[in-house]
Amino acid sequence: MDNLTIARLLEETASLLEIDAADPFRIRSYHRAAEAIQQQTTQLETLVHDPKALLAIPGIGKGMATNVVDLVTTGTMPIRAELLAKYSPTLLELLNLPGMGPKTVALVWSALGVTDIDSLEAAAKVGHLDDLPRLGKKFTDKLLKGIQDYRSNSSRFRIDLAAEYAAKISALIHAFPGIDQVTPAGSLRRGRDTVGDLDLLVTGPACEPAIVAAAVEHVATLPLIHKLLAKGQNKVAFTLENNLQVDVRLLPRASYGAALQYFTGSKMHSVALRQRALKQGLTLSEYALARLDDNSIVAAKSEEDIYNALGLDYIPPELRENSGEIEAAESHSLPHLITLKDIRGDLHMHTDATDGRDTIRQMAQAALDRGLHYIAITDHSKALAMTNGLDDRRALAHIQRIREVDAEFQQQHDGKFRILPGIEVDILADGSLDLDDSTLAQMDIVIASVHSHFNQPLQEMTDRVLRAIENPHVRILGHPTGRLVLKREPFAINLDTVLRRAAQLGVAVEHNAHPARADLNDLNLRLAKQLGCKIVVNTDAHSTEDLDIMRFGITQLRRAWLTPQDLLNHHPTAKSLLTHLRPKP
């Protein structure tokens, strides 16, 4: 049983305990344990015989360790079995509906015998909910709409798309006089690869409490609002046509830091900060960090002020997951995270020779314009017929052209910019590559990627990739997990085994910067670093503007606590890069 499954089962148990009206603090410990387990890079099932290792995880005590051992060895645990005997597991789905919390779920279950969304909808339609305490016609109407929305669309949004919407809405809000700043917060600012909703923090003179009503009204009447969910004194929530939820909070400039901290989260990080504040005789809210005794404000204007006042170094948003960053900030040992300008090269891109849009020259110029020092042109090989993939003859002709353009650019720029000849070669079903070794020998950069036959069993898939990287010409393993965000399940591969072998062989693993193709998440990246893998971040650009998506890749690397030195393409020149790649045979 993998960590994600263990975490999910604990999370479910927490929800069942909530419906069961158990001790709220006991419930929270289940949530905390689930959260902590999700962030472990070591698989817990390998630790069940080592109680000390389990207990070392913050949030896991004696009781929870027993639960984990039970889950791994028997597939369930006593408390879960007990709750499931009482409640139907389909009740849990009701919690996803707006306005339905554990108390209300328990109420409709006990009073009306509702067990799932269908029976809830039926009960609501005939007006049974109206008779229950606390509920009424308005609640019922809202719920019925909520059920419709939930059925039609309940997914998360990719970060690059969410960022576009955020920019669009920000511009509209900004048009109101007296608004200085619209800052995206929430999981968008933390750089999660998908976001559930948009959080926008609005500040400026128009947000002062006495006059904020006008600005709130402006936001609540934006033309792109599909449905207004809530409107209060300084808060507006609505959905867009595509069902993306947007939460806007308008707060005075003096509270900017506190507000941004609060609105950025993550929730667990904020809770931990607030607990820390209490221990220091302080209290933290979205308005300020203040003293408990006389309410005097200690810090509020900037996030830096708040962190510092709590005895912490500033913590970058990407690290705010309550997974050790607060302890590191306290001991001044936060890593110097990688930034976009640390990246000097991009080793994976396509041209019009295969399925790219632009020429070698155009790609090179675009990379140069973006401050890169070197690139590799790595078009597809012949197995990908639909991309017009290159066979051996065309591949050799192509790298000849690459060399010509490289010579041209070197002359123009004093040898300060290099274009490396490369290929993205396909790993066939049996683990062999679809081009001759003699062709690959001509390439500086050989990326081996799986593009087809994703549905093989785990062991076969793993063996296939393992065999491919044994080929001494392969220098980079492309999309190692095949994980395509929100599009397709990852192909099953034993990533641990593959990363270990890649580390031994000196084969680099690629982190694809494109949010739609990003296949190593922050956890995978942390594992890769732990195992001593070389890591490279590439855009896999198919057009010149695709090169800009590097910033999304960087965000994921930051979430994995990576520094510039952890990345191969932080090397300043193509020459130094090549010496750090797997040596050519």
Added chain:
DNA sequence: GCCGTTTTCGGCCCGACTGTTTTCAGTCG
């Protein structure tokens, strides 16, 4: 159920909004 610069008990983050309430419980982030 976890945890300890107040360590084996007694705490456990903070505030806004909604609906159906005349003072608040539940939900949400």
